[in-house]
Amino acid sequence: MAPKVLMVAEKPSIALAIASALSGGRMSTRRGSTEVHEFDGMFLGFPVHYKVTSVIGHVFSVDFPARFQDWNSTNPLDLFDAPIVKSESTPKAHICRHLSQEARGCGHLVLWLDCDREGENICFEVIECTGFQSTPGKKVHRARFSAVTEKDILKAMNSLVEPNKNEAQAVDARQEIDLKVGVAFTRFQTSYFNGKYGNLDSRVISYGPCQTPTLGFCVRRHLQINTFKPEKFWTLHPYIMYKGYELKLDWQRHRLFDSDVTQMFRNFVKEDGFLKVIGISEKQVSKGRPTGLNTVNLLKVASSALGFGPQLAMQLAERLYTQGFISYPRTESTAYPASFDYKGTLGALARNPVWGDYVQQLLSDGYHKPRSGTDAGDHPPITPMSSATENILGHDAWKLYQYICQHFLGTLSPDCKYTRIKIEFESGGESFYCVGQHVLVKGFTSIMPWLAVTEINIPQFTEGQKIDISRIEVDEGSTQPPDYLSESELISLMEENGIGTDASIPVHINNICERNYVQVQAGRRLVPTALGISLIRGYQLIDPDLCLPDIRSFIEHQIALVAKGQADHSLVVEHVIEQFKRKFIYFVKQIENMDALFEAEFSPLSDSGRVLSKCGKCLRYMKHIPTQPSRLYCGTCEEIYYTPPKGTIKLYKELTCPLDNFELLIFSMPGPEGKSFPFCPYCYNNPPFEGIDNLFGASKSSGSVKLGKGAGMPCFLCPHPTCQHSMISQGVCACPECDGTLVLDPVSAPRWRLYCNMCNCLVSLPEGAHRISTTRDHCPECDSTIIEVDFNKKTTPLKDGATLHIGCILCDELLYSLVEMKHGKSFSRKARHRGRGRGRGRRGYSGRGRGGKKQHDPRMSFRDF
DNA sequence: GCAAGGTC
Numbered sequence: 001m002a003p004k005v006l007m008v009a010e011k012p013s014i015a016l017a018i019a020s021a022l023s024g025g026r027m028s029t030r031r032g033s034t035e036v037h038e039f040d041g042m043f044l045g046f047p048v049h050y051k052v053t054s055v056i057g058h059v060f061s062v063d064f065p066a067r068f069q070d071w072n073s074t075n076p077l078d079l080f081d082a083p084i085v086k087s088e089s090t091p092k093a094h095i096c097r098h099l100s101q102e103a104r105g106c107g108h109l110v111l112w113l114d115c116d117r118e119g120e121n122i123c124f125e126v127i128e129c130t131g132f133q134s135t136p137g138k139k140v141h142r143a144r145f146s147a148v149t150e151k152d153i154l155k156a157m158n159s160l161v162e163p164n165k166n167e168a169q170a171v172d173a174r175q176e177i178d179l180k181v182g183v184a185f186t187r188f189q190t191s192y193f194n195g196k197y198g199n200l201d202s203r204v205i206s207y208g209p210c211q212t213p214t215l216g217f218c219v220r221r222h223l224q225i226n227t228f229k230p231e232k233f234w235t236l237h238p239y240i241m242y243k244g245y246e247l248k249l250d251w252q253r254h255r256l257f258d259s260d261v262t263q264m265f266r267n268f269v270k271e272d273g274f275l276k277v278i279g280i281s282e283k284q285v286s287k288g289r290p291t292g293l294n295t296v297n298l299l300k301v302a303s304s305a306l307g308f309g310p311q312l313a314m315q316l317a318e319r320l321y322t323q324g325f326i327s328y329p330r331t332e333s334t335a336y337p338a339s340f341d342y343k344g345t346l347g348a349l350a351r352n353p354v355w356g357d358y359v360q361q362l363l364s365d366g367y368h369k370p371r372s373g374t375d376a377g378d379h380p381p382i383t384p385m386s387s388a389t390e391n392i393l394g395h396d397a398w399k400l401y402q403y404i405c406q407h408f409l410g411t412l413s414p415d416c417k418y419t420r421i422k423i424e425f426e427s428g429g430e431s432f433y434c435v436g437q438h439v440l441v442k443g444f445t446s447i448m449p450w451l452a453v454t455e456i457n458i459p460q461f462t463e464g465q466k467i468d469i470s471r472i473e474v475d476e477g478s479t480q481p482p483d484y485l486s487e488s489e490l491i492s493l494m495e496e497n498g499i500g501t502d503a504s505i506p507v508h509i510n511n512i513c514e515r516n517y518v519q520v521q522a523g524r525r526l527v528p529t530a531l532g533i534s535l536i537r538g539y540q541l542i543d544p545d546l547c548l549p550d551i552r553s554f555i556e557h558q559i560a561l562v563a564k565g566q567a568d569h570s571l572v573v574e575h576v577i578e579q580f581k582r583k584f585i586y587f588v589k590q591i592e593n594m595d596a597l598f599e600a601e602f603s604p605l606s607d608s609g610r611v612l613s614k615c616g617k618c619l620r621y622m623k624h625i626p627t628q629p630s631r632l633y634c635g636t637c638e639e640i641y642y643t644p645p646k647g648t649i650k651l652y653k654e655l656t657c658p659l660d661n662f663e664l665l666i667f668s669m670p671g672p673e674g675k676s677f678p679f680c681p682y683c684y685n686n687p688p689f690e691g692i693d694n695l696f697g698a699s700k701s702s703g704s705v706k707l708g709k710g711a712g713m714p715c716f717l718c719p720h721p722t723c724q725h726s727m728i729s730q731g732v733c734a735c736p737e738c739d740g741t742l743v744l745d746p747v748s749a750p751r752w753r754l755y756c757n758m759c760n761c762l763v764s765l766p767e768g769a770h771r772i773s774t775t776r777d778h779c780p781e782c783d784s785t786i787i788e789v790d791f792n793k794k795t796t797p798l799k800d801g802a803t804l805h806i807g808c809i810l811c812d813e814l815l816y817s818l819v820e821m822k823h824g825k826s827f828s829r830k831a832r833h834r835g836r837g838r839g840r841g842r843r844g845y846s847g848r849g850r851g852g853k854k855q856h857d858p859r860m861s862f863r864d865f
Numbered sequence: 866g867c868a869a870g871g872t873c
Contacts, residue, residue: 011872057871064867071866079867089871118871175869182868190866208868318873330872504870629866642866 005043006106007052008099008126010113013328014148015054018112021150022050022157033098043108053102059095059125060086062175064183071191076184080581084176096129103130110141111163115377117563121171123163146377147337170563173573177555181580182208185587192591193598194629195640198608200531202516203629203645209551210500212539215512216547217493218526219536221485228481234262237473238269238432243459246470252431255477266474268428275432277465279424287416287453289444291334291373292381293407295502296495298329303524304488305450306399310506316400325393326404327383332502334373337380342367342412345383352387355405358447367412383408406447413444418453423461427469434458484525497549498556530601538594542587605633613651616661616682624649632681641681644712646670652678658723659688666747667714673762675755676747678725679714687713716743716757727757730774733784733810737761744774753822762822766815768792770803779808789815
């Protein structure tokens, strides 16, 4: 059998392109975590069997080990010296397993990851997954390609090199620095400010070397606007009547900031009473057609001209790409590759009802070779791939597609050419002028009409000619502050300062919006909030470095030394981390300076929220603060208890938790089918049973209720054996969809229902019952909890008007006929053998109290029952 | 609940 060669690309689309180019399209493709394309061919002069597959971006990402994950027990300062661990970015995709399986039996590994630093780093992630490094006799190759075209792919195959460890380690360094700095500052700020103020309205008060300078740009503009002092100015405009035109002339001095001096000049001119033509100049001006469209420029146009935010614009572009209407939308390049098929692309648009005529004219008259632009070596500029109409795409996608087509056609059109005539006049020693414009060649502006040059007609003059002044105006004006930063300007600033990448710029902008630091207002202008302003002004007071754009370039500069092999990876990381650690210590020490700004803007916790429920420690009432992050505040104990987000919270019949005496609350998710569940504020924040997060495996990723790390135990997850609200008491039977338990929604009357404590499965119970409750008995057949139904007298299905019925919802014929699955696939008696309404036979958890651990813990030990 | 970087 021929030896095998495994090739790995950064994304499925590149794997496909490489396999197609090398096999000439003769390959077989099979599914896996990502597709694998196979074919036979020659490699280094020998016949081999090729397998081409891909990862999906980074395989791994860095984080802190579990013992540093708890916000309460970890001092953020310790994070700087903490170890970091790599784990799979998307565990569910099983990329690592996929690579390891595919690498089995292969003698060569060819790395086709993108040719940038991140790609180089992913190379080593791939090597690690395949185990190639540690296996003798196996050879690793790096393909260096500057475009994903057949020519470049073949060229790269003939000049394979080795992966560059230095570049990869530079990325490792960046990851560690970003993680430690970002997380340490974020945790400290969040705990400090959310523990003090009740109306900050952000779940997390984050810091990051990209997002913070991004916010800094918006706040800088805000401060410029606020500190702007308008100044009055005056301008002089003589008017002439000439050949039937009234012309308003402009002053060569443009404007003066002194009224008296302006008046003086006016008098000089008035005394003369006429203007003399002293110069006529005419020149041809060329307005260049655009270069190819890259991602950042697309995002800028989308925001400023189409009103789409970067996030939406990318979503639309990706959809257009997967549907085959445009080329790959993530690229830095504005230069088309030499092999670009202009004719083919034009041909695809030739029948379009909107531009068809224009395209056919380009094809028949001969299109222009595009301007050169820059080639970043990634993907060709964004171009249309096939013709579409508004009906096919829908309004928003159509707008974006339309722009991409117009831009593409613009790049192949002639430049716009026009003549510009300037007539200069003199009067009373002062110079004035007027300008006329006449378009000679519309060129690309006929397909991009918003860039068109306006035609300005002026009559003909001859030099030396004298013309009477009909009147003179002195216009008064005042200087204007700049407007708030537009999103498009922000994208430019980020790009210029090296903050974020084409893919991450939208994410950073989205972040500062979501965290409530800025708001997008009319015209997509970014107006900072009180929170955003307080943060940036706070950094400016304590350590301006923290919010300046240089912070990113400083890090980039340091890791560039690693990339170039001029400095050792661990020494650089150590050095940079040490500097940030010092900054952090100073920041913490000086936090009162920032806090003074917060004090002026926000209300302390004690003044926020409304009284809701009793604290189990001091038995006084606590306040509920509904703004993000939703939480309870006990003013006596000065403790905060976070509550589930995005829903309503009410007192639950003044019942208390038997473990800690806190009053129970009921949380209802929004919407008519939003489920409700009781929870104890103390248990929710301090789950009493170790390992509760992992007890049901997928609990954190189940879409229904998001549970935080180390927090988030509602009663329906509580394994307390006797409390009437616990999963043990309220659980009825196993969920037919997942490993969860169906529990009774205690406040769902009259539309009684069960819901799964892990997934979205919902089961409706007999409607109109007065009361439905669980009993302590369970079904001898299937182990489900026996329920008690008290039917309405008028609608009871029972004989002789009886209302009370007790039975198992799966085995009792009457009840089974009345239950109905709302969400989920099936609800059948097959589920019965998995029934586990009560705690019997459950595997894997051990209820361990922690009464002895902490002195202040009011909770009894589980063993005390 | 945390960063920034890939990509879907």
